[in-house]
Amino acid sequence: MPRETSRDNMLREKHGKEIDDIISRYPVRRSALLPLLYLAQREQGYVTEAAMKEIAQILKLTPPQVYETITFYTMLNLKPVGKFHIQVCKSLMCALVGSDQLVGWFHAKLGIKPGETTPDKLFTLSVVECLGACGTGPMMQINDDYYERLTEQKVDQILSDLKKTGACPLKSGPFMWPEARSAK
Amino acid sequence: MPKHELILLKNMMTPGYTGSLKDYEKTGGYQALKKVVGKVQPADVTQLVMKSGLRGRGGAGFPTGVKWNFLPKDYKGPKYLCCNADESEPGTFKDRQLMERDPHQVLEGIAIAAYAIGAESSYIYIRGEFVLGAHILDKAVAEAQQAGYLGKNVLGSGANIQIYVHRGAGAYICGEETALLESLEGKRGLPRVKPPFPATSGLYGKPTVVNNVETLANLPHIVNRGPEWFAAIGSAPKSTGTRIFCVSGHVKNPGNYEVPMGITLRELIFEHAGGMRSDKKLKAIIPGGASAPFLTEQHLDVKLDFESVAQAGSMLGSGGVTVMEEGTSMVWAALRLMEFFFHESCGKCSPCREGSSWLTQTVRRILAKRGRMEDIETLKQLCQNIAGRTICAFGDAEVAPIMSTLQYWRHEYEELIREAEAHREKELPMAAARH
Numbered sequence: 001m002p003r004e005t006s007r008d009n010m011l012r013e014k015h016g017k018e019i020d021d022i023i024s025r026y027p028v029r030r031s032a033l034l035p036l037l038y039l040a041q042r043e044q045g046y047v048t049e050a051a052m053k054e055i056a057q058i059l060k061l062t063p064p065q066v067y068e069t070i071t072f073y074t075m076l077n078l079k080p081v082g083k084f085h086i087q088v089c090k091s092l093m094c095a096l097v098g099s100d101q102l103v104g105w106f107h108a109k110l111g112i113k114p115g116e117t118t119p120d121k122l123f124t125l126s127v128v129e130c131l132g133a134c135g136t137g138p139m140m141q142i143n144d145d146y147y148e149r150l151t152e153q154k155v156d157q158i159l160s161d162l163k164k165t166g167a168c169p170l171k172s173g174p175f176m177w178p179e180a181r182s183a184k
Numbered sequence: 185m186p187k188h189e190l191i192l193l194k195n196m197m198t199p200g201y202t203g204s205l206k207d208y209e210k211t212g213g214y215q216a217l218k219k220v221v222g223k224v225q226p227a228d229v230t231q232l233v234m235k236s237g238l239r240g241r242g243g244a245g246f247p248t249g250v251k252w253n254f255l256p257k258d259y260k261g262p263k264y265l266c267c268n269a270d271e272s273e274p275g276t277f278k279d280r281q282l283m284e285r286d287p288h289q290v291l292e293g294i295a296i297a298a299y300a301i302g303a304e305s306s307y308i309y310i311r312g313e314f315v316l317g318a319h320i321l322d323k324a325v326a327e328a329q330q331a332g333y334l335g336k337n338v339l340g341s342g343a344n345i346q347i348y349v350h351r352g353a354g355a356y357i358c359g360e361e362t363a364l365l366e367s368l369e370g371k372r373g374l375p376r377v378k379p380p381f382p383a384t385s386g387l388y389g390k391p392t393v394v395n396n397v398e399t400l401a402n403l404p405h406i407v408n409r410g411p412e413w414f415a416a417i418g419s420a421p422k423s424t425g426t427r428i429f430c431v432s433g434h435v436k437n438p439g440n441y442e443v444p445m446g447i448t449l450r451e452l453i454f455e456h457a458g459g460m461r462s463d464k465k466l467k468a469i470i471p472g473g474a475s476a477p478f479l480t481e482q483h484l485d486v487k488l489d490f491e492s493v494a495q496a497g498s499m500l501g502s503g504g505v506t507v508m509e510e511g512t513s514m515v516w517a518a519l520r521l522m523e524f525f526f527h528e529s530c531g532k533c534s535p536c537r538e539g540s541s542w543l544t545q546t547v548r549r550i551l552a553k554r555g556r557m558e559d560i561e562t563l564k565q566l567c568q569n570i571a572g573r574t575i576c577a578f579g580d581a582e583v584a585p586i587m588s589t590l591q592y593w594r595h596e597y598e599e600l601i602r603e604a605e606a607h608r609e610k611e612l613p614m615a616a617a618r619h
Contacts, residue, residue, distance in 0.1 A: 027388060028369065030370035034367070035351070073352075074355065091274045091521075091524050092274060092517055092521050095520050096434060096517075129274075129356070129528060130356070133277050134277050134506070136438070137432070141313055144315040173284055173316045174284035175285070176284075177438070
């Protein structure tokens with residue numbers, strides 16, 4: 001488990017109103033668990049032990065109830081990840097159109113294998129199961145954004161844009177594919 | 185332009201359409217809700233949907249109106265509607281498009297369903313990765329609320345219809361309706377034993393309906409144009425309406441294609457999706473998402489409706505059609521899917537939890553040319569001991585890629601094993617087990 005990094009009521013002090021708003025959507029408090037964990041993760045890039053304890057307190061749960069829930073879901077990080085978390089889809093539909101190659105490009109360009117983070121803590125590479133963008137593979141998700149129909153050139157641009165400005169115009173959405181149906 | 189009329193994708197195919205409330209209203213948006221709320225008895229809306237023949241678009245194809253009808257009639261407490269936007273079935277990517285490009289069409293559908301079943305709170309359970317989709321829906325809900333289409337006393341009718349967007353967090357199983365409910369309650373997404381079904385004991389133990397995004401998006405159109413109109417589209421009487429098929433894999437133009445149910449796989453793949461991407465021939469098709477057994481080029485003339493695909497030995501499922509060309513190793517393809525199922529098994533039932541691991545390891549061994557002939561029998565036995573022995577349909581789904589590839593391409597497994605046998609004597613037994 002990660003070490004303590006903050007005071008025990010940090011989330012409430014900082015996001016009290018948002019937390020109340022989230023809890024108000026559900027007749028049973030525990031339903032707010034995933035949204036609150038996302039909030040904690042947004043704050044520090046992963047869910048700290050302190051955040052888990054605080055959330056448990058807010059929702060009147062025990063810390064193990066929070067922990068058992070987190071460990072079921074792959075999108076909640078229990079350990080710090082790089083500033084940009086690259087998640088490459090490796091399921092069959094993407095694999096058919098070159099997702100293994102995509103992982104290879106990252107290895108060549110960043111020197112990291114799946115599960116590793118670059119020494120400058122900028123990029124973490126993960127391979128994940130289906131992200132629901134099978135018609136536009138190979139694809140990946142970096143933090144909140146999808147990048148689809150990837151080529152080596154696009155990957156180069158995305159990496160350099162992210163390093164320079166922290167954002168990249170190649171991210172996709174609102175999604176539609178094919179874009180417009182031309183004469184058939 | 186396509187020969188048939190688009191229903192669900194029509195708006196977004198119009199140049200300049202942004203999916204805003206204004207744009208949606210211009211196309212006749214929320215007219216169906218106006219027609220229904222406070223004017224038609226909720227039970228009559230259910231009747232209308234039953235008459236249309238609408239069936240669930242999420243995978244199981246259960247008749248929507250019948251599902252609604254299972255709710256206890258004289259129940260006084262809260263009831264819930266959940267829109268299943270988990271879209272986690274590999275091969276499927278239609279709901280994302282519906283939500284990101286035309287969110288109000290989905291919201292109007294939810295509002296109609298919520299009114300019909302008497303749910304004051306509805307939750308859209310959207311897969312966690314769709315951050316943009318959740319954001320777009322949140323914005324659309326706020327817009328619709330301001331315009332009086334959602335919220336308290338909708339359109340002055342006295343009906344309360346609240347919609348909340350709830351993000352999942354990356355678990356395939358949460359697309360299974362009872363796992364979705366568990367997850368929405370803030371727990372691990374483990375499917376529940378049924379009965380009781382969600383209709384009687386769902387979210388927080390209250391009567392609940394779970395419907396897929398595409399299913400709900402059909403409702404405004406059914407209300408506006410009548411159940412007879414809807415029932416006349418597609419493959420009557422059992423597969424009515426259109427389907428958005430998500431074509432992926434080795435085709436020229438992968439993507440979402442809305443077509444009437446009942447067109448053939450050949451038409452979908454070769455006319456709509458542009459045919460194969462190269463001059464390699466078609467080898468295999470998965471017609472309904474990763475849980476559907478593989479089909480071959482022999483099945484190209486199978487009609488895409490629930491019954492025909494089932495008769496061909498597979499299932500229409502979620503509408504995710506994946507095409508593979510000649511040269512694709514079927515053992516490799518089966519392994520990729522098996523790895524997915526192994527990763528996503530929730531662990532509640534032993535046959536699925538242990539079986540997915542065994543299946544994955546056995547196929548991996550065969551692909552690595554370390555298999556033995558008896559492995560094929562092992563695979564079959566494992567499959568027989570998983571399918572039908574778990575509390576949700578995941579068990580049946582995970583054996584589909586193995587059983588079907590063994591059925592049509594057993595020789596590919598055997599070839600790999602024969603290669604393994606040819607150089608087996610040279611190996612030291614312990615060292616061999618390592619790699």
